[in-house]
Amino acid sequence: MLPAFAIVDCNNFYVSCERVFNPRLAGKPVVVLSNNDGCVVARSNEAKTLGIKMGVPVFQISSLIKTHGVQVFSSNYALYADMSQRIMNTLSRFTPDIEIYSIDEAFLDLSQFKQYDLTDYGHKIRSTIKQWTGIPVSIGIAETKTLAKIANKIAKKSVKAKGVLNLTASPYLNSALEITEVGDIGV
Amino acid sequence: MSANIDAIYYPDRTTECERPLFMIPVEAGFPSPVEDYIEGELDLNKHLIKHPAATFFVRVAGDSMVDAGIHPGDILIVDRAIEPADKKVVIAVVNGDLTVKRIRMIKGKIFLMPENENYKPMQIDEETNFEIWGVVTNVIHPL
Numbered sequence: 001m002l003p004a005f006a007i008v009d010c011n012n013f014y015v016s017c018e019r020v021f022n023p024r025l026a027g028k029p030v031v032v033l034s035n036n037d038g039c040v041v042a043r044s045n046e047a048k049t050l051g052i053k054m055g056v057p058v059f060q061i062s063s064l065i066k067t068h069g070v071q072v073f074s075s076n077y078a079l080y081a082d083m084s085q086r087i088m089n090t091l092s093r094f095t096p097d098i099e100i101y102s103i104d105e106a107f108l109d110l111s112q113f114k115q116y117d118l119t120d121y122g123h124k125i126r127s128t129i130k131q132w133t134g135i136p137v138s139i140g141i142a143e144t145k146t147l148a149k150i151a152n153k154i155a156k157k158s159v160k161a162k163g164v165l166n167l168t169a170s171p172y173l174n175s176a177l178e179i180t181e182v183g184d185i186g187v
Numbered sequence: 188m189s190a191n192i193d194a195i196y197y198p199d200r201t202t203e204c205e206r207p208l209f210m211i212p213v214e215a216g217f218p219s220p221v222e223d224y225i226e227g228e229l230d231l232n233k234h235l236i237k238h239p240a241a242t243f244f245v246r247v248a249g250d251s252m253v254d255a256g257i258h259p260g261d262i263l264i265v266d267r268a269i270e271p272a273d274k275k276v277v278i279a280v281v282n283g284d285l286t287v288k289r290i291r292m293i294k295g296k297i298f299l300m301p302e303n304e305n306y307k308p309m310q311i312d313e314e315t316n317f318e319i320w321g322v323v324t325n326v327i328h329p330l
Contacts, residue, residue, distance in 0.1 A: 023280040023285060023318070024283035086239075086241070090240045090241070131241075131268070132238070132240055132241035132268050133241065133267070134267070
C-alpha cells in the first residue's frame with residue numbers, strides 16, 4: 001500500500017501569532033520584522049496584497065506603511081517558539097510519526113490512517129490547531145512528501161479547499177502538477 | 188462594553204513543584220495531627236493545566252465579573268481545548284476586544300453576561316464581530 005504524508009504549514013506564522021494575542025489585528029495589513037527591525041520576515045495576506053515583498057528592508061516601504069496603516073511588529077521569538085511547541089504537541093495527538101520540518105511546518109506520516117477519509121482527518125487536524133492555539137494552518141496530503149508540499153501550496157490559495165487538499169488517489173493530481181512550481185528544490 | 192483583559196501570558200511548563208496534599212477538613216478550630224492525612228503530592232502545573240498546548244494565563248483588568256469571584260488583577264487559567272458551552276465563563280473577542288464574561292446560549296441566541304449589577308448583558312447579533320477565544324477553568328485570586 002502506498003504511504004500517505006501530510007504537511008501542516010502555518011499561515012503567515014509570525015503574524016498569526018501576534019493576532020492570537022491582539023485580535024484587533026484581524027483583517028488589517030500586518031508585518032513582522034527581522035532582528036533589529038531590518039527587513040520584513042512575515043506578512044499578513046492584506047500586506048501581501050499591498051505588494052509588500054518577503055525580505056524587503058522596512059525603510060523601502062515606509063510610505064506604504066503610512067498610507068495603508070500597516071501594523072509593524074518587531075519579532076518576538078520567545079512567543080513564536082512557544083506557539084510552535086504548542087502546535088507540534090497538538091499535531092502529535094494525530095499521529096505518532098511527526099517530523100518537525102521548521103518552526104511552522106511539520107510532516108505527518110498518515111499511512112496507517114489510510115482506511116479513514118484523509119480529507120476529513122485533515123480538516124479535523126486543522127480545526128483542532130485553530131481552536132487550541134488560534135493559529136490557522138494549511139494542510140497538503142499526498143503519497144510523497146514532495147506531492148504533499150504541492151498540495152499544501154494549492155490548499156493555501158484555493159478557496160474551495162478550505163485549507164486542506166488531499167491528493168491521494170485524486171483525479172486532480174496531474175492538473176496539480178501542471179499548475180505548480182515545486183518549492184525547496186535546488187539551491 | 189469595555190475590554191477587561193489586561194494581558195495574556197503563556198505558562199512556563201518546564202518547572203515542576205510538587206507539594207504534599209493534606210486532605211484535612213479545614214475548620215477554624217483546633218489543629219489535628221496531619222501526618223495521617225497526607226494524600227500524596229500535588230503539582231499545581233499538573234492540577235490546573237489539563238491541556239498544556241491549549242492553556243494560556245490571562246490577567247483581568249475590569250470589575251464586571253466580581254460576583255463570579257473574578258477581580259481586577261486576578262489571573263485566569265484559560266483552556267482553549269474545552270468546548271464552549273452555555274453557562275461557561277469564557278474569554279470572548281467582541282469587535283476586536285478581549286473580554287471575560289459568562290456565556291449564555293438561549294433559544295439560539297448568544298448573550299455575554301457580566302456578573303456585576305453595574306454592567307449590562309450584551310446580546311451577540313449578526314453585526315457583532317464575535318468569537319470565543321477560550322474557556323476559563325480557574326481563577327487565581329490572592330486573599
